[in-house]
Amino acid sequence: MVELKNVSKTYSNGTVALRDINLKMDKGEFVFVVGPSGSGKSSLVKLLLKEEDATEGEVYVNGYDVSSLSRHEVPYLRRSLGCVFQDFRLLPNKTVYENVAFAMIITEALPKEIRRQVPMALALVGLSRKANTYPSQLSGGEQQRVALARALVNNPSLLIADEPTGNLDPETSWEIMKLLSEVNNRGTTVIVTTHEKSIVDEMKRRVVAISKGLIVRDQEKGQYRDEDKNCQTYH
Amino acid sequence: MKIRTVRHIIKDGFVNTYRNKLMSLASTVIVVASLIIFGFFLLVSYNLELNVKMWQEQPQMEVFCYTELDATQVKMVEDSIKNNDKIAEYIRVSREENYEKAKEKLGKGSDLLKGYGADTFMESFIIRLKDTQYSQEVVSSLEKMSGVEKISYSQNAIDVISRISYWIKLGSSLMVTIFLVVSVFIISNTIKLTVFARRKEINIMKYIGATDWFIRWPFVVEGVIISIVGAIVAFVISAYGYMSLYDKFAQDLFLADSQLLKMVDISEVWPQLILSYLAIGVVVGMIGSFLSIRKHLRV
Numbered sequence: 001m002v003e004l005k006n007v008s009k010t011y012s013n014g015t016v017a018l019r020d021i022n023l024k025m026d027k028g029e030f031v032f033v034v035g036p037s038g039s040g041k042s043s044l045v046k047l048l049l050k051e052e053d054a055t056e057g058e059v060y061v062n063g064y065d066v067s068s069l070s071r072h073e074v075p076y077l078r079r080s081l082g083c084v085f086q087d088f089r090l091l092p093n094k095t096v097y098e099n100v101a102f103a104m105i106i107t108e109a110l111p112k113e114i115r116r117q118v119p120m121a122l123a124l125v126g127l128s129r130k131a132n133t134y135p136s137q138l139s140g141g142e143q144q145r146v147a148l149a150r151a152l153v154n155n156p157s158l159l160i161a162d163e164p165t166g167n168l169d170p171e172t173s174w175e176i177m178k179l180l181s182e183v184n185n186r187g188t189t190v191i192v193t194t195h196e197k198s199i200v201d202e203m204k205r206r207v208v209a210i211s212k213g214l215i216v217r218d219q220e221k222g223q224y225r226d227e228d229k230n231c232q233t234y235h
Numbered sequence: 236m237k238i239r240t241v242r243h244i245i246k247d248g249f250v251n252t253y254r255n256k257l258m259s260l261a262s263t264v265i266v267v268a269s270l271i272i273f274g275f276f277l278l279v280s281y282n283l284e285l286n287v288k289m290w291q292e293q294p295q296m297e298v299f300c301y302t303e304l305d306a307t308q309v310k311m312v313e314d315s316i317k318n319n320d321k322i323a324e325y326i327r328v329s330r331e332e333n334y335e336k337a338k339e340k341l342g343k344g345s346d347l348l349k350g351y352g353a354d355t356f357m358e359s360f361i362i363r364l365k366d367t368q369y370s371q372e373v374v375s376s377l378e379k380m381s382g383v384e385k386i387s388y389s390q391n392a393i394d395v396i397s398r399i400s401y402w403i404k405l406g407s408s409l410m411v412t413i414f415l416v417v418s419v420f421i422i423s424n425t426i427k428l429t430v431f432a433r434r435k436e437i438n439i440m441k442y443i444g445a446t447d448w449f450i451r452w453p454f455v456v457e458g459v460i461i462s463i464v465g466a467i468v469a470f471v472i473s474a475y476g477y478m479s480l481y482d483k484f485a486q487d488l489f490l491a492d493s494q495l496l497k498m499v500d501i502s503e504v505w506p507q508l509i510l511s512y513l514a515i516g517v518v519v520g521m522i523g524s525f526l527s528i529r530k531h532l533r534v
Contacts, residue, residue: 078444106445
């Protein structure tokens with residue numbers, strides 16, 4: 001599903017974000033990628049979306065060889081996965097319905113298909129009643145749920161959530177996490193980057209901890225913090 | 236690209252234009268303003284050209300025949316003038332007319348002509364050339380003819396007008412070009428602003444997997460809509476302004492009567508005006524959207 005082989009990333013200004021990362025995620029997994037800001041977890045997500053190119057190594061996502069993908073093939077990679085961001089990234093000039101439908105329109109889906117899928121996705125996140133409102137009229141949690149509906153409307157096999165609860169209060173964060181968990185239960189692979197300790201500890205999922213560009217821990221049913229003293233100094 | 240995608244793109248262009256009312260309005264106003272400035276210079280240059288052409292045609296030559304020529308000999312001179320392809324038109328002035336003219340010229344002193352009849356005057360031809368640049372050629376060929384006594388013309392005036400018209404033509408086309416370039420810059424800069432205001436939107440579309448063209452086309456459609464509206468508004472304003480100026484001009488009898496200055500009728504210029512407005516607007520709108528969006532597509 002997702003595989004990184006000896007991946008390193010150095011930005012043009014000399015910052016080393018990732019050092020020789022090896023990581024594999026299988027179909028149907030739910031993976032937390034944790035680490036403090038600047039640890040390299042955002043760079044990891046950027047590599048998966050080909051927002052940035054790896055300096056060294058190979059990246060495979062959904063069967064795409066990301067490192068050798070040409071510029072005009074990138075949209076097709078991105079369509080094959082769903083994406084949720086900390087800042088929601090909804091189109092401000094489109095209604096909730098249009099925002100979700102847009103993800104299908106770009107794939108040139110049939111109008112009939114769109115009319116069927118969009119209400120289903122909105123129902124899944126519990127926003128059927130808000131279909132005709134604009135993002136600015138919604139709360140943060142609702143906006144993130146719209147983003148989630150948009151990410152899921154094409155039934156992707158992989159969902160990447162980059163700090164999905166970063167802008168939300170704890171209660172709303174839990175709602176989003178429950179939704180992500182539900183999506184995972186339906187068979188979608190879910191990758192979540194976060195630094196919310198309570199959520200990670202509670203969910204007891206696979207935890208990949210990154211620090212200073214290195215994977216310091218990869219644990220099934222892990223905790224946010226390890227007993228390892230070396231690791232704690234970064235938190 | 237599928238038809239429903241094309242339909243979506245066109246619809247999106249319209250909807251975006253409407254939803255970004257303020258920015259669309261601002262862009263339209265700027266398009267209108269720069270097109271009107273451009274149109275002003277275009278109309279000025281049309282009018283200059285018309286007047287210069289008129290002046291160029293005005294200088295006349297008069298060919299005087301010998302007084303002793305009889306009708307057949309005069310006819311020969313007339314035929315050779317008629318067959319000269321560099322002469323646009325000519326008027327035959329009879330002895331009587333020349334007599335009357337002389338009388339008129341002398342005014343109170345016309346008593347001097349008492350005792351002289353029309354037969355002491357000569358026949359002449361007033362000639363208008365197709366182009367002033369032929370003047371030397373025509374004069375030398377006519378001078379060689381027997382029966383022609385003299386040719387009156389002012390080579391100086393002709394030369395000056397030729398030179399002035401050359402500079403006016405050059406100057407006005409330079410002006411039109413400069414303002415064309417200025418309009419292009421202003422319009423594409425406005426589009427750049429619009430795109431910059433919506434760079435986040437472009438970014439988001441890229442993240443959810445829209446292709447470059449899918450993002451680009453609605454902006455291009457938007458640019459075209461704005462430029463078409465701008466072109467039409469600019470046309471209405473400049474045509475109305477021109478017509479009212481034309482009316483004022485026509486009412487001013489002195490100017491109209493003197494035939495020294497003329498204004499091009501709006502019916503002769505409006506197709507060029509609206510076509511150049513539309514062409515500039517649409518081409519600039521398209522290229523402007525296309526170029527200014529490119530930077531933001533690299534995500």
